[in-house]
Amino acid sequence: LASTSDHLAYIIYTSGSTGRAKGVMVEHRSLVNAYFAWKDAYALPNFSSHLQMASFSFDVFTGDWVRCLCSGAKLVLCPYESLLEAKLLYALMQQQQVDTAEFSPAVLRNLMQYLQDTQQRLDFMRMLIVGSDSFYIHEYQALRQLCSAQTRLINSYGVSEATIDSTYFEMTCIDDESENELANGLVPIGRPFANTQIYILNTDFQPVPIGVTGELYLGGAGLARGYLNQPELTQQRFIQHPMASRLYKTGDLACYRSDGTIELLGRSDYQVKLRGFRIELEEIEALLRQHPAVGEAIAILQGEDDKRIVAYVVPNVLGHTASDPEPSLTASLRSFLKTQLPHYMLPGSFVLLETMPLTPNGKIDRASIAEQYRKALLASENPSRDLEDNFVPPSTPIEQTLAELWAELLQVSSVSVTDNFF
Structure with missing residues (x-):
């Protein structure tokens, strides 16, 4: 049977904060759109060896192999036990001539500590992406000292419900003035990829002004079909809105900066009352x-x-x-x-x-x-x-x-x- 753009490409299960597994249904059109958005933003054909560190049950794994498969790059598989063994991880990167990788901050921090202790560097990296969790300005500054001036350092943001990545930020854009504007010390998540819409709304679903905190909503070609066999949850999280056909309610708090980029301020469920x-x-x-x-x-x-x-x-x-x-x-x-x-x-x-x-x-x-x-x-x-x-x-x-x-x-x-x- 022929596959069309609205057929399912994959179903990925994510538990989130509820603990109950949710099967996110992603269509071919969304995955194809994600690849072309990466291709344009990251200039993918310029890279030859990509390090794969994510579990196959994590959507970053899908992003890694899709970027490599569609651009002709080599995918280097990293054993799970090497993630926090920085010496083994660094040796693998050198041996396989890795020039691009997407790190979670926890793994990257451990690698950076090892490199600082042993006075080694990441000059061979052409692009290094940080995603899946918060990354801080002072950590970027330390990372910048370990890389060459030509290394692209990118902070990405995304959720499974919007096909892996929704925004990215070139960390080289950070200067002293912009650093002082960042109240929480986090690297911004930047601007949306192609065919992705971002809305920061208040509790009345109205757009918030620059600098005002609201909840982040995602729309566009990357939006998933919904959750498998969970119509009520799909209706709660994938909402109808006058500004777009559908929006995904992320639960993330954010605000617009004066330059139009987005600053992520944390999870609404990381707020506690004591x-x-x-x-x-x-x-x-x-x-x-x-x-x-x-x-x-x-x-x-x-x-x-x-x-x-x-x-x-x-x-x-x-x-x-x-x-x-x-x-x-x-x-x-x-x-x-x-x-x-x-x-x-x-x-x-x-x-x-x-x-x-x-x-x-x-x-x-x-x-x-x-x-x-x-x-x-x-x-x-x-x-x-x-x-x-x-x-x-x-x-x-x-x-x-x-x-x-x-x-x-x-x-x-x-x-x-x-x-x-x-």
């Missing part, structure tokens, strides 16, 4: 990553009745290590955040990790980390104590009295003099 205060967890993460002893960091709201923000930190290779008994590091992090954040946003616990676990897609596995912490608390004799192993007992009569009062009030067996009750 003791009546609305908190952006990504703001805490961004500040933690600015600390010189921090290599990677995430913040998660955890707990049932006694909710708290828990910060998970991977120390820098040249700084502290997670195996060291370093109460000084968590104390330093607390002091650092106190100068930047209000009290209600300060993490109640800091947990040091050797590495961040990754999903098969190369993203930080937040669910796995949260579950490990929950199990550790349940297994501990006193689950109200932090896992950072830096209990400081009272040393004066006044401290002892205060600790006993707090322990009685909070119904816990012990209180450290360094505990943060906010």
Whole structure:
């Protein structure tokens, strides 16, 4: 049977924030449009060897092989176990003469740390794409120092429901003036690819002015047909709108910058409410990553009745290590955040990790980390104590009295003099 443009090209399953798998139905017309948009924006015929790092269940995998198949480039498969083994990853890139690759920030950060420690470079790369998660200005600046002046550095943004990629930003456009405009320190996601429409709307579905936060909606030729056998969910997320035949509701918060590019401000579901205060967890993460002893960091709201923000930190290779008994590091992090954040946003616990676990897609596995912490608390004799192993007992009569009062009030067996009750 002949295949037409409105036939399905593939169905890809994504769980998103709900945890329930959704089969996204992508048609041939959308996939073909994606390739030609990449071809024009990235000048694909100029590249010969592309590194494949994404899991086959992730839509970036489809983007990688489609770009190579249709432009005649070589696709270099990277074993999953090499993603966080930077030495092996770098050796593979050199051996196979890789000149283009799309990295998740978690994998790229690890590679950058290795290159800085060993004083090696990425001059052989002609194009390096960062996607799938947030990438920060200071990280771009460090990456720029590792590449040649001719290397194209691109930040991309997309969702499975709009056929992989929807926008891209040439990071070489960042200068001192534009950097000062970026309030959250994130690299912008730029402008839409060909035949993609972007709308930033308020809760009344009206366009927001420049600089005002709204929710990001996508339209155009890349829009998927919907979710397989889930008509109600399809209707909720793929909405009808007067400005377009259909729009996809991403759940991402964004705003327009003065130059017309788009700045991504985080997920609407990464906003949490704690003791009546609305908190952006990504703001805490961004500040933690600015600390010189921090290599990677995430913040998660955890707990049932006694909710708290828990910060998970991977120390820098040249700084502290997670195996060291370093109460000084968590104390330093607390002091650092106190100068930047209000009290209600300060993490109640800091947990040091050797590495961040990754999903098969190369993203930080937040669910796995949260579950490990929950199990550790349940297994501990006193689950109200932090896992950072830096209990400081009272040393004066006044401290002892205060600790006993707090322990009685909070119904816990012990209180450290360094505990943060906010």
